[in-house]
Amino acid sequence: MRQRVTKAIFPVAGMGTRFLPATKSIPKEIMTLVDRPLVQYAIDEARAAGIKEFIFVTSRGKGALEDYFDHAHQLEYELRTRGKFDLLKILESTNMESGAIAYVRQHKALGLGHAIWCARRLIADEPFAVMLPDDVIAADPPCLRQMIEAYEDIGGNIIASMEVPRERASAYGILEVSEDFGSYFSVDSMVEKPNPSEVQSNLAIIGRYILTPSVLANLDRMQTGAGGEIQLTDAISQEIGAGGSKVYGFRFTGQSFDCGSKIGFLKATVAFGLSDPHFGADLREYLQETVARHHDH
């Protein structure tokens, strides 16, 4: 039996400059996609995958994110006394068990690898998940659940991956395939934000990982990589080859949205809105009319 994956790290220390001015006063992870903050999608996905401990790596100005996970006792009381049980149910579904969430502060913006390293003492010597809440994935079963199921089978390090247009390679970590097994493949090499001409592959890393604790030990070396930052991609890449643990790319079933960008956020809003049972049909009609009107211009 493999050791179960029960801990997940959520790096949320980024400044969110791509969403200025909104992120002047609110953390981007709190921005609302349809009716809930981005971070709630990641938490729900983690819970569906059996995660029990949620480790947030935060930074200055993320207070609203921490408050979001407090139980809203007054509000719950009001809804109960007014008989608004549907709303109460929604609210209660966001409540987390006491002690299930831990916050670690990243004191300096030194990169994603460094953010993960900041949580090393809470992970200790166990396999763990990493979820980047910017990457919202619509999938059934949820993406991390698919990955945990694969992990139970193959072990090692598992990285969610999808094909991207080659000219977009420089926005991602890119995985080169060594042996292809269909839904997953073993990774030969991986490089963070390459020049598209440097890589053979167009398989990008999407923000879901299951990692062995040895990756944390690799991060101890504090080597800087792309953009002068300490990169998670580099620390995982050091596992490839003799003596390291296996590294796999995982082709999840589902659709990923880059909610760290404005266009990605808008697309996610439309996609999630269209699949909403209450107003999806209304939205579809509105979009069709709007698009037709734009055509006439």
Ligand code: G1P
């Ligand atoms: C991070 C990772 C990158 C990955 C991307 C997915 O980059 O470093 O390998 O492809 O997330 O969203 P970031 O988007 O934080 O620059």
